[in-house]
Amino acid sequence: MSIITISFITTVLFVFLSYTSISKSLKNQYIHESESVLQQSTNYFSYQFLNVENILEKLSEELTVESDNIFGTLQFYEQLIPSSSTIFMGLENGKYYYSSKQLYPKSYKVVEQEWYKNINKSEGVTWTKPYMDYLTPEIIISASMPITHNGLHGVVAIHFKIDKISEMISESRIGEDGLVMLLDGNGTILANRDNYLIGESIIHPQQEKLLEQSFDQLVPYSIDNKEYLIQTKAISQNGMSILTAISEEELRNELVKSLLPIVLTGILSLLIFGTMAYVGLLKVIKPLKKLIDLMSSVELGNYNVYAKEKDYLEVHQLTKGFNSMIHGLKKRDQELNHTYNEIKKTEKQLRVKYEELKESEEKIQHLAAYDSLTGLLNRRSIMQLLNQTIENNNGELYKAIIFLDLDNFKTVNDSLGHSTGDHLIVEVAQRLNNLTAKRKDVARISGDEFILICHDLHSESESEQIAQEITALFEEPIIIDSKQLNVTASVGVAIYPSHATTTEELLKIADMAMYQAKHFGKNCYKVFDETVKREVDEKVEIELGIGECLRNNKFELFFQPLFNVQQGRVTNVEALLRTKSSALSKFNIFQIIQTAEITGQILEIDQWVIREACRSIQRINEHMEDPLHISVNISALHIMQQDFVKNIKTILEETGVEPGWIDLEITETSLMESFDLNIAKLFELKELGISLHLDDFGTGYSSLNYLNRLPIDHVKIDKSFVDKMLQSEKDSKMVETIIALSHNIGLQVVAEGVEHEDQFELLASYQCELIQGYYISKPVNYETIIRFIQNQNINHMSI
Template sequence: KKSWIVIIRDISKRVKMEEGLRLMAKIFENSHDAIMITDTEARIVNVNAAFTEITGYSRNEVIGTSSKFMNSGFHDKAFYENMWRQLQKTGQWCGEIWDKKKNGDVFPKWLSISAVADERDQVTHYVGIFTDISQRKEAENKLISLAHYDQLTGLPNRTLFYEKMQWSVDLANRGHYLVALLFLDLDRFKIINDTLGHQAGDQLLIEVAGRLKKAVRATDIVCRLAGDEFTVVLTQIHGTGEIDRVARKILDSFQSPFTLQDRELFVTASIGAAVYPQDSEDIHGLLKNADTAMYYAKNMGKNTYAVFTESMNRQAHDELELETDLRHALISDEFLLYYQPQIDLTSGQIVGIEALIRWRHPKLGFISPDRFIPYAEQTDLIVLIGDWVLREACRQYMVWMRRGLPPVKLSVNYSGVQLRQSNQLSRLSSILVDSGMNPGNLCLELTESVAMENAENNIKTLHEFKKMGISISIDDFGTGYSSLSYLKRFPIDTLKIDRSFVRDIIENSDDSAIASTIIAIAHQLRLKVVAEGVERKEQLTLLKVKGCDIAQGYYLSVPKCAEDIEQFILEKTQQS
């Protein structure tokens, strides 16, 4: 008889393992993230295709070499020691690191390293996975630049001014120095701007910035606050004699003409100065006193400077008079609302209107909100005025609804003072109930700086608004500072590109790039983008190309009274 011995071996585990290995190999080769495997001595064992694409090194060039060959020199020895210490302790490390590509370019990457151990729990390899975060860093840096530097002159802006001023004050306190704040305003700048145009005005501001920087010491700080308003912070001074010397030097620098549009113009400036700590121990107070001295210099005939004294109290008298007039305006119905339409760039239809306050003073005529709103924000008047605007806008909106107008979004500006009111939710709810307006048709616009002023509390408040059904828009975006981490936490629906970037979007490549960046960031966060201050057809066309959703501005329509905007909406609706 023949005998047979049959040996059967279950290889399902091996097959499963081989399938797993094939899958891992496929993931390794097809991953969009770069993968690098090293031994315990940091020698490269393997890299994938994404590694080659990002760094420029082929697989054959790096196998067997130390991973340290890509070091950029950006990090010190302690950085790498901490990295390896954590790897040995926890088996993992992740973070931002700057390395060098084959072509010599230094680039930022987000790197995650994991230790691989064998069955005896001995580390045999390290796996590093990284992505090139250059574009993200570029976007973040642009936002930081927008937040801290004036995009026209390159000088520190108002936000950075306060930081620099605080630094100067702290330094003065430690060294027993004085700090002088010079507030400079160009004389008759509006005439130049209106006569020669904004482009010439901007060129003048750029040249003024250059002359100011040349007139001061390297330790002094030149800033542009807004428009034609500049500040110079003189650090570590010992007396007012140094203020006199610098102020005269600045005024002397204006003696030579400015060349604008192939013509020579002589431009002068008025300067006011205040000294820390004798004129004020508070930065805002110091700025206010320097501003008061500057207006005193203007009243003296311009092209001069004045150092603040307590006798300069005319401004306080004017402010008291303004407050009285504002309170009368509320009682006497001197305020009225104008409305500016917002146009969808795809359909051409009106999708929103923004309510804009105007003051019809019985003696002075129409007064711009730029003149009275900043002062109202320093008092309780802004709350009363803000309530009036909301109540009147909602009332008028419901009149339009009863007349059959389409239910477009109504945007109303909301101040930081209103946002800080403890009873604001009940006040807002009461206005909506009284008017009968659907909260879903209301959009509150906050400036970027207001939203970030007390970010954590504001996030909670805005979430309460959202629960009511109200939309939230961030106005003047790009002029304040919103980190991406904060921006995505705000329950907002819309970003409004500040008019300063729209104005020169055709001529200025920086403004064009900034607008593109804001639009891209907004769409990544699933937000709509509104461009304000559109005054020319070319601006509108370019914004469409960039993917902007909505636009408003004088090219589309000037702000109109209630009756005229109603007719405008009806005509637009009939056309569509």
């Protein structure tokens, strides 16, 4: 018995020491691997993000308003950043450039993007939180930096696809079951090796302190109900962090594998010693048999027997061993009871966790399908729904796909703030939900754009009734915070299956019809037809042609002289836009400018015209004893830009032209929107020495109150008045009155569209200062206008 006890104790002690040593060694091995991966991953991301910040700083210095090829510059720098990343540049006016060849839709509003909101916050690099990409359902993170110099005001940004920049993490591992994760600032998992728990947050209220301690040391932590030893390290640039986790279960399994040979050796030893003990036991019980024989002898009356006490020591040890066994069984029952209670507690916690996960999943599903502001369906959901309804449609009934865009919504945001804009969007969503159509689905797909699908229509005419009802919704003003907003909408309608049978085509042609409604003056609806398609295709063709002209310098200036009646010579010329591009040869300049105003390209055209006009008049006046003035038309959209005056100043400084040689022509209608703000800009231009002309006078508001408040020098009588003044005395008196009124308030007058000598003589008799038209000269190129001015002969005009 003693031999068995000693061998058992020795084996247990050996296994215990082996367990302690192997456990420590294995843990150190895993910790070393974890720290190595953590350091390498952190260094990798820090280097990548630092490199991005350096590139953004170089880009912000290199990109200027005069950059010949902004797109090429963005593509060049894109080669220096991680693959599948994109560089974006957004300007304050909403225009944007991007290095990717993928086309973003017109509905993409750059000023609403998180990365763009850095424009007025900081001069350094700002990192966004991870968010969903506009086009593809992929998680991205953006680094952005404002550009506020060299005439450029905007933001340049680099977008990363999380799954692409996280490839190093995808290849990293700690053991077989360990984790390496990229976390955002809120503890949400962005990337790991097997896309495990992507989008889940690992921060739980009961474990927040443990997670904080993991930045300094290795701590036990539960992830997805599995136990790990975790350690984290922050990425300094953007608040993200790397987490490494050692699986405690894997540690235990590896420990068991290492201990198994030792345990088997111990068992073998016990068997050997057990055999020896059995042989010894036979020898031990021999005294007991002898004792029985002695007791039998006593029973027969033999009292002369004697049992030696030392022969029966094993019986005493057996009794003691039995008592120890009873004590051990009692202790085991107590431990089993404690374990049972712990299991019940864990089961309860698991149930609570399950309910939390279920609730989180429901929230995520709702966010993925619905617009967070209005509660309407989002773009992805409405497209899926339309796909499903088309697949299940039996073809007997019609569907109306209605595209709605609020008119001048940007003005509401700019003048009243984004909070008012959000309240307006919510109110519009409620009104659309209250339409009388029985079966309809309503979605908000971007800032101020909505899509309605009306099902089970028995005729195409029903779609027009619905469109009329939608436009009628905006007849009543919308009240937001005691402010009355007179909002209108442009509505485009496509009909299934008459116009198209696929989701993409239906949405595309509904969008076309909506833009056609805007073209017709907004606040109306348009049902798609072939005329709409042709006009939209024409607009697209013009838009592409304008882009080609801007990139390849295919625009040119023509000049039309203005004859000064009092001085008897040409004192002014007007700069007029023309194109040398074959892509735009079949379109007149009015169509080109009208399309440019719709697409926003008019801003870049305006700046090109002003700059070229300044350079041209600089060269013209080098040959003139008395310098000439040059007139340039300014678009309404350009005046509305915050940096309008700044752009003019920059061009004057770049060209070195005298501001007094420049006349800017502005229409009445362009001033009426945000009148007080625009008039302040005109006063700034006057302070620079620039002369201001009010173009198309008499065709707009023509309010004497406004006229008296404007800091203008000339009014320009529209051609429509000049054409009629010889045909009726009433029209003639109207022209004479305009000239007299202008003179009485200190303004000079320009008459345009003068084509005949009789018109010229009558205007001269009214003391009109400047006369412009084909009677003087048609618009000509630079070389011709130089010759005309140098060789002008007033006698041929028969004045």
